[in-house]
Amino acid sequence: MNILGSRSGLAILLMAATLLSCKQQRQAKKIEDMAGEFIPVVTDSIHKGDSLMNAEIAPYRKQMDIAMDSIVVVSSREFYRAKPNGILNNLVADMVLKEVNDTKIYHADFCLLNYGGLRRPLPAGPLKKSNIFQLMPFQNEAVLVKLRPLGMKHLLTYLYKTNGQPISGLEVHYKDSIPTQVYIDKQVWDSTKAYWVVTSDYTANGGDRMNFFAERDSIIYSGDLLRNLIFEYLDSLQKNNLMLVGDTTQRIFIDNSLENK
Amino acid sequence: MAKEIDRRSFLKTAGGIALGSMILPMGASLLSAKAGDEFKLIILSTNDVHSRIEPFPANDRKFAGRAGFARRETLIKQVRAENEHVLLFDAGDIFQGTPYFNMFGGEIEFKLMSDMKYDAATMGNHDFDNGLQGFKKQLPHAKFPFICSNYDFSNTLLKGETLPYKIFEVGPMKIGVLAVGVELNGLVSKKNYQQTVYMDPVEIANKYAKILKDKNCDMVVCISHLGFDYKTNKVSDKILAAKTRNIDYIIGGHTHTFMDAPFEAKNLDGKIVPITQTGWAGINLGQMEVVFTNKSTNDIAFSYTSKKVKSQG
Numbered sequence: 001m002n003i004l005g006s007r008s009g010l011a012i013l014l015m016a017a018t019l020l021s022c023k024q025q026r027q028a029k030k031i032e033d034m035a036g037e038f039i040p041v042v043t044d045s046i047h048k049g050d051s052l053m054n055a056e057i058a059p060y061r062k063q064m065d066i067a068m069d070s071i072v073v074v075s076s077r078e079f080y081r082a083k084p085n086g087i088l089n090n091l092v093a094d095m096v097l098k099e100v101n102d103t104k105i106y107h108a109d110f111c112l113l114n115y116g117g118l119r120r121p122l123p124a125g126p127l128k129k130s131n132i133f134q135l136m137p138f139q140n141e142a143v144l145v146k147l148r149p150l151g152m153k154h155l156l157t158y159l160y161k162t163n164g165q166p167i168s169g170l171e172v173h174y175k176d177s178i179p180t181q182v183y184i185d186k187q188v189w190d191s192t193k194a195y196w197v198v199t200s201d202y203t204a205n206g207g208d209r210m211n212f213f214a215e216r217d218s219i220i221y222s223g224d225l226l227r228n229l230i231f232e233y234l235d236s237l238q239k240n241n242l243m244l245v246g247d248t249t250q251r252i253f254i255d256n257s258l259e260n261k
Numbered sequence: 262m263a264k265e266i267d268r269r270s271f272l273k274t275a276g277g278i279a280l281g282s283m284i285l286p287m288g289a290s291l292l293s294a295k296a297g298d299e300f301k302l303i304i305l306s307t308n309d310v311h312s313r314i315e316p317f318p319a320n321d322r323k324f325a326g327r328a329g330f331a332r333r334e335t336l337i338k339q340v341r342a343e344n345e346h347v348l349l350f351d352a353g354d355i356f357q358g359t360p361y362f363n364m365f366g367g368e369i370e371f372k373l374m375s376d377m378k379y380d381a382a383t384m385g386n387h388d389f390d391n392g393l394q395g396f397k398k399q400l401p402h403a404k405f406p407f408i409c410s411n412y413d414f415s416n417t418l419l420k421g422e423t424l425p426y427k428i429f430e431v432g433p434m435k436i437g438v439l440a441v442g443v444e445l446n447g448l449v450s451k452k453n454y455q456q457t458v459y460m461d462p463v464e465i466a467n468k469y470a471k472i473l474k475d476k477n478c479d480m481v482v483c484i485s486h487l488g489f490d491y492k493t494n495k496v497s498d499k500i501l502a503a504k505t506r507n508i509d510y511i512i513g514g515h516t517h518t519f520m521d522a523p524f525e526a527k528n529l530d531g532k533i534v535p536i537t538q539t540g541w542a543g544i545n546l547g548q549m550e551v552v553f554t555n556k557s558t559n560d561i562a563f564s565y566t567s568k569k570v571k572s573q574g
Contacts (some may be wrong), residue, residue, distance in 0.1 A: 029300065029434065029479045029553040031509055036523035036537055038545040041333050042326055043316040049331025050338065053373060057314055057331065060361065060369050068360045078322065119358060123320045133360040138390065202450055209447045 068130035073234040075244040079122040081115060084164025084252040088118055091246045092135070092230065093168035096142060099229040100198045106144050106220060108198035109185050110169030112155065113226075114208045117200065118166065127244070132234070136227040140200040144220040147197050151215030152189075155197075156182065158212060164252045173253040200226055300553040302431060303340055304482065305349045307333070308514030309385065309541035311358030312370055317542070328543040330373045336546055337377055346431045349378060352514030353385025353442065353486035356396075358542070366391055371402035379405040381427060383440035384412065385486040385514060389453045393419050408440040408484060411465040413458035426469045428478060434553065437473030440484035441466055441501065443515055462487055462496055463504045470507035479553055483508045488516035489524070489538050502526030502534045510535055510549060517541035523549070 043049055079088040097111035120134040147155065156172060156179045159165055173181040182189035194217055203210040204219060237244060316329035341347050351374065356367045367388075374382070384407055388396055397418055400407075409423040426439040441462035445454045466483055473481045483501070490497045498513040506529040513536050523535040539545040 028474075028477050029555060031480060031551055032299070032554040033550075033552040034510070034523075034535060035550045036535055037548050038520065038537075038539055039336055039548055040545055041328050041336065041543055043329045043332040044326050047332060048335060049316075049329055050334035051331075053331040053334045053376060056373065056376065057369070060365060061315070064360055064364055067364060121322070123322070125320070130360050133363055134358065137357050137359070137363060205450060206447055207450065211447075 064130075068128060068133065070129050071126045072129055072132060072231065073238050073244045074126050075122055075124050077246065078124045079246060081118045081121065081166075083115065084254055085250050086166075087246050087248055088121060088135075089113075089115065089164070089166035090168065090249070090251065091122075091244075092118060092226075093166040094247060095230050095233040096226055097168040097198060099224075099232050100142055100144070100222065103222075106198075106222065107196060108144055108169070109195045111167060111198045112159075112170070112203070112210075113166040113199060114203050114210070115162070115165050116208055117202070117226075122244075127234070129231075132227060132230055136230060138200075138202070138226075140202050140226050142198055142222045142224050142226055142229055143201050143204045144222065145197050145199060145204050145213050146194050146217040146219070147213070148194050148215045148217060149192055151212045152195055153191070154212035154215065155210075158210060159252065160254070163254075167251055171251050171253075173255070175255050176257075198222075298555045300432065300434060301344065301346065302434065302436070302480075302551045302553070303344045303347045304510070304512075304547075304549040304551065305337060305340060305347060306352065306484075306512045306537065306539065306547035306549070307350075307543055308352035308486075308512070308539055308547075309354040309517055310351065310370070310543045311354055311387065311541060312356060312362040312367075313359060313542040314361045314369060314373070315359075324542070324544060330377075330543065333543055333546055334373075334377050340548065341378075346434075348380045348429060348431065348436060350438070350482070350484055350512055351379055351382035352440075352484050352512050352538075353383045354387045354514060354541075355382065355385070357387040357390045362390075366395060367399040368402050371399050375402065375404035380429060381406050381408050381424075381438060381440075381484070383408050383484045383486055384423070384442055386443055386445065386448050389445070389449045392453045393417050393455055393457070397422060408438055409442060410439045410469050411441045411460040411462045412445075413460060416456035416458070419457075426473060428473065428476060434480070435476070435478045437470075437476065437478035437481045438484060439466060439469040439473065439481070440486075442486045443488065444496075463501060466501060466505050466508065470505060474507045480509045480551065481507055482510045482512065484512045484514075486514045489513050489518040489536065490516070498536045498538075499524070499526055502528055502536060504529065506530050506532075508534055510551075511537070512547065513538040519545075 079091055080086060081088040093111045093113050097108060100106055100108050119137055122131055122135060159172060160174050160177050169185050171183040172179050184195060204213045313328050314330050317324035317327050319325050355370050356362050361369055382405060400422060406427060407423045408427055410425050414420050414423060426437060429436040444459050445457060470481050485498050487501060488497050490499050498511050502511055511534060517540060518538040519540040520538055523537045526534045526536050528534050537547050539547040
């Protein structure tokens with residue numbers, strides 16, 4: 001009985017093992033055809049959104065509208081980012097530099113931000129708080145970096161290699177990759193001097209490969225979010241009944257004539 | 262072999278003509294209907310949705326009226342109604358871009374994606390924007406797994422919260438999925454990724470794709486947040502495809518690339534691996550129709566179609 005029992009146990013084990021190995025040896029099917037497409041997601045009066053999902057979004061939207069729908073300024077035009085120069089690049093860098101220097105606590109010689117950080121354009125007309133959140137959604141803080149001469153040189157190389165970034169208080173003329181004329185705060189660049197740059201905590205710590213910020217004497221965390229500095233700037237416009245205008249001047253000049261020859 | 266090539270070029274031509282002159286109804290089969298020993302799978306995908314819960318507003322120059330979760334859900338439901346076997350993936354950067362994220366930290370994104378029955382997603386660099394803690398806080402709202410094959414979270418608070426790969430059993434089929442993410446250093450603040458270790462995506466993809474094939478998967482899908490292509494030698498989906506084997510399809514993200522048609526990359530064995538990316542924000546929904554057969558075929562015949570997105574992100 002005992003022997004029989006263990007035998008049948010063994011048989012079951014063997015059967016299970018056979019089944020398992022069969023399962024493992026199952027022939028994988030072959031892919032015969034693949035066809036890919038991209039279905040546009042368009043929402044309008046004909047192409048309706050799912051009503052259950054809209055209902056689920058509604059209470060969130062209501063809360064968001066209360067917080068985000070107020071008009072912060074009226075914009076005279078649309079602002080887009082572009083390379084090497086862009087009206088949005090100028091605008092954001094100008095606002096940050098002005099607001100930081102207006103505190104009178106710090107003084108920055110110029111401002112450098114990252115192009116990738118300008119997430120959405122600004123439309124013309126009344127701008128809502130939500131437009132600013134979309135332009136600058138990150139919780140990035142304005143920081144001041146005292147950049148050593150070598151760091152400054154590397155910054156100028158970076159600016160050329162990345163075909164421009166948002167700057168304010170800085171003007172650079174490149175002849176091919178060489179910065180031939182550089183003005184900081186309207187003064188000719190002194191290549192032996194350290195300069196104070198206002199940027200974000202993200203880039204100051206090497207974000208977007210701005211590794212040159214490591215070559216610094218000191219760093220000050222302002223405690224102000226870049227976005228809040230923008231809000232302060234727009235607030236002052238609105239209080240004085242001014243529209244958002246922006247500066248279209250070119251700040252980065254690249255002449256690649258030698259390399260093209 | 263010659264027959265296969267013929268078939269492929271036929272499909273391409275037929276697809277091109279058919280779609281140039283007409284628009285197929287949603288979910289209509291792009292591939293010729295054939296005998297019953299075949300199995301059809303639809304793989305839907307999004308990438309870089311960036312908290313775009315609602316459609317772009319009317320004053321948006323490029324994308325007015327485009328995107329939106331509710332409309333996407335309608336389309337997904339249609340595809341599910343018309344097809345028995347559907348998988349739905351997201352290639353990362355679910356977070357950040359609208360005040361919905363600033364206000365609710367990703368809660369609504371995960372909830373709605375769970376309602377849409379996403380099968381899996383991977384983490385993009387912006388999914389680290391509120392730190393590992395901020396991501397973990399929202400995880401209870403996600404009823405789908407995060408697959409991160411080349412991020413080692415073992416010394417972080419995300420330890421055990423993600424999967425290195427997952428096998429989906431779809432009808433009789435086994436679909437193996439792995440996912441690779443972009444290098445975090447220089448892209449994400451260290452304070453946000455902490456002790457996360459980034460591992461070489463090519464090496465890791467090869468490792469897990471082999472494991473998945475050895476586990477008898479009928480298809481191996483690689484979700485990627487590496488980016489489609491770069492001017493530099495930075496690892497991209499194109500490089501990933503060229504340096505790997507055993508991957509059948511790459512669902513890409515990160516570079517917000519709009520495509521007219523899936524890109525046909527070639528892998529280490531010279532086999533075609535399609536790469537897709539849907540742009541960003543949920544402006545498009547990616548749909549890859551895969552037909553499996555019992556027959557022994559040596560080559561994949563592709564037929565591609567596209568509905569062109571004119572404006573580029």
